[in-house]
Amino acid sequence: MEDQDEIQQPEQIINHGQLDLTPTFSYSLNHRILANCAVSAILEPGGNDTLVAVTASNKVVIRETESSLHISDTIRCITTAPFCDGYDAIVIGTETQIIVFDIHNNATLFRRDIPDGVNCFAVGNVADMNPMIFCGGNCAIWGYDKEGNNVYWTVTGDVITCMCICDYDNDGENELIIGSPDFEIRVFKNDLMRSELMETDAVVCLQAVSQDCFGYALANGTIGVYQKEERLWRIKSKNNVSAILRYPSDELMTCVWKMGKIDMRQVDNGDVSSKDQSTSGQVVAACATHSEDPLKAHITVVLSDGKVQGYKLQQRKENNDKTQEMIREFGQKKHNLMMELSNYEQEEQMTEAEKEREQRIPIGTVVNCLYVVNSDERTLNLVLEASNNVTIRAVVIFAEGMFEGESHIWIPGKLEGNGDKATIPIVPEKDAQNDMHIKAFLGAPDAFKLHVFEMSRTVPRFARFALLPFQENWVEPTSYVEFESKQRLFDWVHESFVVDVNSPAFNLDAPQVELRFVGLAPRKNCQLSIKFDKQENKMRIYHDCIETTGNMVQSLAEYFQVHSLTSHASFKPLFDEAEEILGELDAMTDLRDRLTAELQEKQSAVKETLVRAEDSIGIDNIGMARKLYARLKQMDAAARQASLLRSNNQERCVQSLRRLNKIIENSSKLRVGEPGRQIVVACRQAISDDNKQIIVKILEFGASA
Incomplete structure (x- = not known):
């Protein structure tokens, strides 16, 4: 019991933020190193962790040895696999193959051709399968066991840029999580995709940071943590992450930034719990060694010029007195509350004449928010309309992935009429549901004080299509998918599309229903038709894009909780x-x-x-x-x-x-x-x-x- 207490004590100290990262060693590999091509490995029985890296000249070098591996194909990634007896094998991914090499015995364990190349690795066991090497390529994932047998293969929607293994649903079995340039994080249970998480930019890094949480990093500098389908937190930086490490415990994760900053963050809220340490160079790779005692583990940071710097956790010699910091924090809160109280007091003391001079808006003013389809320009517009003829001076919209920079500011160039109406085009780039947080600023054209109205509006998943009335010149798409369905079609359509429930097409009593949609910007030339036969319980979706059609089938199944569905496809x-x-x-x-x-x-x-x-x-x-x-x-x-x-x-x-x-x-x-x-x-x-x-x-x- 005493030994267990000694091991658990550093964990408790870490939770209270009493440890800092401090430099421990520094040396140079005398080679330029490729990005994300450095790992820490035990290369012989009973040995210590050794740094293995890939140079710009396509060689695999090992620290403190003169030996190196020369690979004829261009190396893209490298990792380790515990396939040897008490030590690690080096796994090398190239443009055309995977090579697993035993450094201790100077032997190649196996070499397999992968026609589309290897972009990234993940090593471990998924579900009830044995540990294997997962290779991410161009829209395909390959899995090899320790004998080199190809025991796993599945396909994805885009190139795989990063992978990790995590118990995503906390059921005791691991899932494979992959990231792609199409902004999506996909979760695979065995070889079946379990869920898709939409992000705002290309996914460049994934790492399991606890039993059921994984961290991610995007190309635009965003980092965050997911627990199941819930995003616990995220932050956005002007810099990019080089690596996310599961270090030093399941409560903390370490982020190594390309510009040299290192910080440890709480997994559950993203708060920084250690002092930042800086390196003087461009970070291309980072890895961590682990130990039962976090104080004995360390981080290795590799710079592009081959310099290597090490950091370890060390207990702070002096505990910072936070009394003054708390006094300043409560003093600021007191100041804010006093200012708010002063504003209320001034409001009560003002006369009606003074209030009229301030040009205040009438009591009971509301802002209506709705979607309107412009049939001539084929666009979806968000229309805000204020009551009592109050002028809308500006509108600010926050929507993740909807606008560049995730926000949009609308300011009228010239007021027309009363200016109580704002029309803002909405152009969804992907078939994904989105939440818009809207702030409308109302006030007279010459007023200095504006009233802020806050509201939220959900953009349906298939907002790029608008329901049309019956037209004789309709040209039906030739491709379709047909399947059995006993569900209420209109409920799903109303949830997933921008429709008018009063449209004549919404005839709930008709034995055969046909809904015709036209594509909006940026899909102005697309047409969609959904037919439902109540007597035969069959549904057909006519659309020429198989990807969008597949998204609709998956959306239907998710909405009605359908777990198994067969279909006949004609594309x-x-x-x-x-x-x-x-x-x-x-x-x-x-x-x-x-x-x-x-x-x-x-x-x-x-x-x-x-x-x-x-x-x-x-x-x-x-x-x-x-x-x-x-x-x-x-x-x-x-x-x-x-x-x-x-x-x-x-x-x-x-x-x-x-x-x-x-x-x-x-x-x-x-x-x-x-x-x-x-x-x-x-x-x-x-x-x-x-x-x-x-x-x-x-x-x-x-x-x-």
Whole structure:
């Protein structure tokens, strides 16, 4: 019990903010280091933590050793995996493969080709699966166990930029959480996507910071923490985060910023609980070593020029006396309350004439807020209208991800009439529900004091579509998805679209219902039709964009709590494109292998000619050296041309695979639950079995067809 108390004591001190980060060591790797390519690893049995980093010259260097790994492919990321007996294996991701290397035995455990490359790693176990290495690529995730078997594969909506493993729903089983440039954080349970979290910029960093919480960082400098689908807090900075570390405990997380700042924040509220420490350089990577005693753990910060600095927690020698700080805080609160009391007293002492000179607005003035569709310009407008003919002087709207900078200020250039009406265009960029917090400033045109009205308005998820009355010149989209539904269609439509419930289209008693929508900015040329047959309990959604259609199916399932749904999809142009990609896949792969072999042959010939030319100079045979250098110039040009051809073919292959994975992912979203997961599994199995001709049938009719 005494030992346990000694271990728990630092945790209690940390919670009270009595520890600071202090520098402990500094050295240089003498190489420029790539961003996010440094890890702390135990490379031999019974060894200590050692820094492993990737240099700008594509070498893997190890601290305090002269050995290094030379990789022919361009390295993108690096991590460690506990696949060896008592020590770590180094996991290297390149443009075309994954390499797992045992430094202690100087042996490659396994090497596997990944056609679209590896952008990031996550190592651990998800759900009931054994620990494995998850590789994030272009719209696909690959998983390899310790023997190198490909035991996991699924697709996502965009490129994977970062991943982490966390018990997201606190059910005792881990989930895989990924971030993408399309502003979304996706959570996978096994290989089935469980939820999507919409953010305001590209997700660049994810890290589990406690058992059921994970931290995230965006490209615009925002950091925050999620617990399940609830965002506990977020802050926005002008700087960007290089790394988020689970250090030193589950109550605190450490943020390392690219400009050199390091701070420890409370997981539950984001408050800074340690003094900031600064480095003098551009931070490209950071890692942490852990210990049962937080005072023995440390952080390693790697700068772009190869300098390495270490920090550890140390108890403050002198506890700061916060008495004066508390006195100042309560003094400020007292001052604010006295000012507010003075304003009330002045209000009571003013006469009616003085109030009239201040041009106050009438009592009972209200501001009505509603959405209005401009059918001519195909735009959605937020209209504010004040009663009693009171002028609206300005409007400030705060909406996450809706406007650039997350806020919008409207000030009329010229008042028309009474100026009691404001029309503000709303242009949603994504199919996501959003909350707008609106502040309207009312007052006479020459008044110096304005009245502030605060209100909130929700932007429906599919606000980019507006309901139209019946039109004879309507052109129905050719693509559709059909599924069984016994739910009340109008409830979901009213919740998810901007509609007028008094429209003639809302005929609740009709046996067959058809709702026609037209796309608003920025989708002015899109058309949408939803048909519902009450007798057959079937619903059809006609729309040419499979991604938007999938979002609607998922929204319907979420609204009505449907956990399993099959469907029949007809998106002929898209499925023809998938069939074309599948037909070219083998040819592109064979061509890539042939170009790679030719390039390696030409590179070997260049090296051989260069050695012979240098030998000729060494034996003073200048004539032969001239001939060899002339030949070397021609061979170098041929090698460059071969490299360019291989690069172009590789880029085309990657783009085709990415497009195919995107089509599979969008087709799976046309189903819900297990039927959607089976789409991905069946397509993967068909590709593995070289049975590509049935993939289009799977995408159209489902895996059970």
